[in-house]
Amino acid sequence: MSEADNPSTIEPVQPMDDDTFDRALIAGAFAIAATGGWRRVSVAGAAREAGLSLARARGRFPTRGALLLRFTRLADQAALSETPGTGTIRDRLFDLLMHRIDVLQANRAGVLALLAGLPADPAAALVLVVGNRRAMRWMLDAVGVSTSGPIGELRLRGLIAVWAWTLRAWHHDESADLSPTMAALDTALARAESAAAWLHGTRSKAKPVPPAPGASEPAPEAPS
Secondary structure, three states: OOHHHOHHHOOOOOOOOHHHHHHHHHHHHHHHHHHHOHHHOOHHHHHHHHOOOHHHHHHHOOOHHHHHHHHHHHHHHHHHOOOOOOOOHHHHHHHHHHHHHHHHHHOHHHHHHHHHHHHHOHHHHHHHHHHHHHHHHHHHHHOOOOOOHHHHHHHHHHHHHHHHHHHHHHHOOOOOOOHHHHHHHHHHHHHHHHHHOHHHOOOOOOOOOOOOOOOOOOOOOOOO
């Protein structure tokens, strides 16, 4: 009897861990979305598409919104797992946000279908708003930029705007290397940095106007 015919030599199938299960289920959901739109997606349908246990899918994801929220968290984990330890704050944010884009790119057709259907699906839109706000807070915290207090809220809103601009560029970017998306992200971060210096925790101030020749006192600064 060969080893292949001897049941005692066959290694048992290892159970799928939660992360692997979730990724497979999400891939199934986006495969359905790519061909039929996000409104066609259900947790049960995604499980069938991926060949996964319906009972386990139901236990982990009671709603389609929970599945979508898990996707945003996995994107965050992918970005934060490679948090750069050196470079400017702007450079590190660039790397983190591009890692999130890479996760979207891996499910491009399905994610584009999701985005296209958001105007008719306010529940999904709300999940993404909440998920993106939480994600951008994590990105700032990861590079050492405080998000507490009123100034922290301004920084957070600034990075949310940067992400929205980048996502819009990615939506139309059909290149293999995503260079237009990277250029858009770099431009958005540069503009945000220049506009209010929120990446460094300071407010931008105009340089005082030099006094006119012969004036005894300098001209007062304009109120900020």
